[in-house]
């Protein structure tokens with residue numbers, strides 16, 4: 001019989017809230033010292049041992065995925081996925097529909113078993129353990145709260161349903177629920193039922209319920225996907241703050257690149273069950289490893305041309321951009337809308353203005369480029385004296401930052 005994994009870095013203690021408040025920021029982990037030992041009060045109540053309170057960082061566990069594969073009737077949902085997540089990291093799994101995000105999250109959770117490969121929590125092989133044995137916290141896109149239970153009962157559920165020997169006493173559970181209600185900023189809501197909450201509030205309660213068990217890792221499957229845009233943005237910031245305070249190792253699935261860029265320490269871009277790139281938001285945005293990542297992260301203009309002798313050229317245009325690391329042959333130029341300089345026709349890429357919009361200090365242009373099937377979008381901060389170009393006029397575009405990939 002497999003032994004449940006316990007988070008060795010996170011012991012539940014009555015000073016939970018204080019402990020969170022005292023936690024230094026991630027960059028200062030080495031300076032962490034125990035706020036105060038509560039081992040004698042807690043051991044035997046929430047299953048915390050002396051070892052659990054020796055590590056007060058509350059940063060969850062490190063996680064390692066080795067060569068994970070999963071196929072569904074011939075289709076590879078996961079294809080040799082390797083990933084290392086450090087304790088306390090907030091990682092986004094990003095990719096289009098069908099790229100394998102949910103499958104990967106479910107395999108980490110133990111809700112789904114891989115055909116091959118390993119899931120390691122710390123140094124322990126968890127591949128054959130169930131969700132409960134892994135002690136992970138999982139939040140679904142559609143608030144899976146129990147309708148017949150109050151908010152407090154929902155949050156307490158994971159602790160109450162533990163086997164007797166690891167179940168905390170009632171007073172400890174009640175205290176823990178109060179702490180979590182404070183943490184999710186719903187201190188007065190313990191007696192309400194889920195139907196009396198907004199969508200955003202329900203998701204906060206779902207998060208509190210997942211955190212209640214002191215999970216080894218927190219797994220969120222499009223946690224804000226069902227909410228409207230404004231609430232999404234608010235909850236996104238709230239989750240980032242919550243993570244700064246709890247330092248819980250967290251993986252969340254999203255197909256929203258903005259959400260990933262704003263929230264994550266690192267982003268994992270998935271494509272057809274494989275990892276296309278892993279990096280910080282800056283790395284992913286500024287140095288996309290492939291045209292797939294460039295296209296997926298942020299807005300992109302794509303121009304079809306070719307590389308000749310280390311330069312990207314477009315027939316009929318003066319442009320000759322350095323592209324030394326790309327082999328000669330058909331190639332694509334990728335430029336973000338705000339990464340063009342505007343000049344005279346004949347100086348770079350000649351582009352005809354199709355439509356122009358000015359909004360306060362920004363000018364947006366829709367342009368047509370001879371020989372290209374896709375329109376080009378340009379977004380520029382208006383400088384004094386710059387008038388909005390008239391539709392029909394021809395301009396020269398100079399890419400300031402760009403990437404060239406073989407086609």
Ligand SMILES: Nc1ncnc2c1ncn2[C@@H]1O[C@H](COP(=O)(O)OP(=O)(O)OP(=O)(O)O)[C@@H](O)[C@H]1O
Pocket residue numbers: 072073075076077095096097098099100101102103104255
């Ligand atoms: N139970 C299943 N049976 C058959 N195929 C499945 C099953 N679950 C997932 N798949 C397939 O595995 C691939 C990956 O699916 P997955 O749900 O992990 O993608 P995703 O990136 O999470 O997509 P979405 O953003 O739409 O949720 C897809 O091709 C999907 O059709």
